[in-house]
Amino acid sequence: MTTQYNPVTAEVIAELEKVVPGRVVVGADVNPDYSRDEMPIYGTRMPDVSVDALTTEEVAGIVKVCYEHNIPVTTRGAGTGLVGGCTPICGGVVICTTKMNKILSYDLDNFAVTVQPGVLLQDLADDALAHGCMYPPDPGEKLATLGGNVATNASGMRGVKYGATRDYVKAMTVVLPTGEITRFGATVSKTSSGYSLLNLMIGSEGTLGIITELTLKLIPAPKATVSLIVPFEDLSACISTVPKFKMNHFNPQAIEFFEKEILITSEEYLGKQVFPRKVDGSEVGAYLLITFDGDSQDEMDAIVERAAEMLLEEGAMDVLVADTPPKLKDAWAARSSFLEGIEEQTKLLDECDVVVPVNKIPDYVIFADELAKNYDFRLQYFGHAGDGNLHIYTCSNDMEKEEFLRQVDDFMSKLYAKTMELGGQISGEHGIGMGKVKYLAQALGETNMELMRGIKKVFDPKLILNPGKVCYNV
């Protein structure tokens, strides 16, 4: 699946100028950030032209020009992705949606909100709360755009109770690669109305169409929240308690696990110590961070007491409680800074975001640790224990880049093979972008990849939209 694209000529620029007068940025004036996301290790490239779009009609107009002239178009939001998903690897035009950042309307009778795709996750979360509602998807990166969240089917900490972004998208307006404007989905609670084009769009990473408006589902905001910090002597004891939550009729909003090493990295980044590193003189090896939500403090107190009893029986060294706003903030600030902490301390960084059945996490982590001993980089990992989603980082400060890439590729191939063996998937929430295409192909096989490419061609016959992502490399 390769295509010869045409260069962006003065004539094309003039046509784009007619669509968005004064907002066509060309050549060296293009913001260098538009050449990459947060993982430049997969490759970077400057686009020839960038446009900050403001409306659906503008996006459609730009795409139409690109379609007619056979020029690649890549959409980006805040650029916080981790798989090179928004990197304009074939050059051409970048459409940035971050200025389409209005929360358009609430339909509180139907618990729905309509937004432009450039609204930041944090802004919607705060605004929804002010309306007495919660937007449950909660990826670590709060400054990501909702368009990007939908494009990658992001999920994050609350996935264990509330699911992924996919579960909160009711409808969307889409600009197709031909420049046509269409609408998928509706503000209804269920549907059995043909193929779900809406769900095809979610997680398609900007390869099938450009989302220009979203109607998202909200839920009533929980009235009380409490988090437990649970230290264990080692990771295995820590993870093996996770399946017990559901068995004991607990329904936590989040269950995160992490080892002490990454906590120290994060606390150094934050410049303060938050969690205990010793309990009664014994060293802590790993932690669970668990959040429950509900309708009242009394309900929370009862749940926390029962959960603590179970955790202590399962070998927890202690159970610490965060139930006041400052304590909740402290507890989650440390967790939310893991990636930033790693990034600050690491020169060369690659990551994988596999998801495995929850009870397979200990086996998987032990395998990864053992495997990593054969390489020169070190591993840091943490994850959403409640839904089996692991973030494993390969980090080096002293390797040559070429050698790092070679070793990481070898490591990742073996790691992904293990993922499939355990019944897992290549990506839980970050997507495939251009960094994981090879591994996705290895995991899914030719039949499934060909189906994906077929879908791509139906939406995008000229392959101009975000080329070289998800189902094929260029």
Next chain:
Amino acid sequence: MNILVCVKQVPDTNEIKIDPETNTLVRDGVPSIVNTFDGYALEAAARIKDNAPDTKIVVLSMGPAQAEAALRECLAIAADKAYLLTDRAFGGSDTLATSYILSQAIRKVEDTEGKFDMIFCGKQAIDGDTAQVGPEIAEHLGYPQVTYALEVQEAAADQLKVLREAEDGKQVVGVGYPCLVTFTKPSFDPRFPTIKRKMAARKAVIEQITAADLADIDLGRAGLKGSPTKVKRTFVPPRKKSGMMITGETPEECAGKLYEALNGAHII
């Protein structure tokens, strides 16, 4: 060691809302928390206890009945005993009256708990921001005081070694017992309560002290009547407008736009 920590329950908000009619804080809908700096003082006491487990930590708060929740939180975190000083006669006290009442109450608590070697306070409450009550308690009691403490380096038998923030750096100060120390933000977060302490704190008995329990108190120095501070006006300071960004293709163009803006505003 016998340590008293003074705590205040405050609304958890960075932007205190004030009722324009009454000039008092609007507390409706704002969750209450233990004053952040008092949390640091409690953590400092807890760290002394970590090294000397026979240390006793007593917390004392003055406030309405609902301030019990703040005391229970302190019990869950590290305190062994809690006292709530509550009486209508204390309402409306300014910092001088508050510190006077607290100093009287400290004497009363000492009848039961024994003499305190040190009294720890937060440097200020996040709702009033005066930073006066701690130092005033020290004056009422005639104790030496160390302010802006970051952490206790050592609680030796004869003196307390305190690292404090100074204008041009940090100081280590030694102070004899009994003493009063006010704490500012250190480089660590206060510890989280354990579930066992949390459950025990829920059931703990909190001793109440009223004006009638303070035999020597001069009520003329308490409450609104006993407060020399007269609040003329309370207001939320107007927000400063954020700066204006001037952008352009060239420095000359930017300079031109700056000139137009300044000239238009009749500044030049």
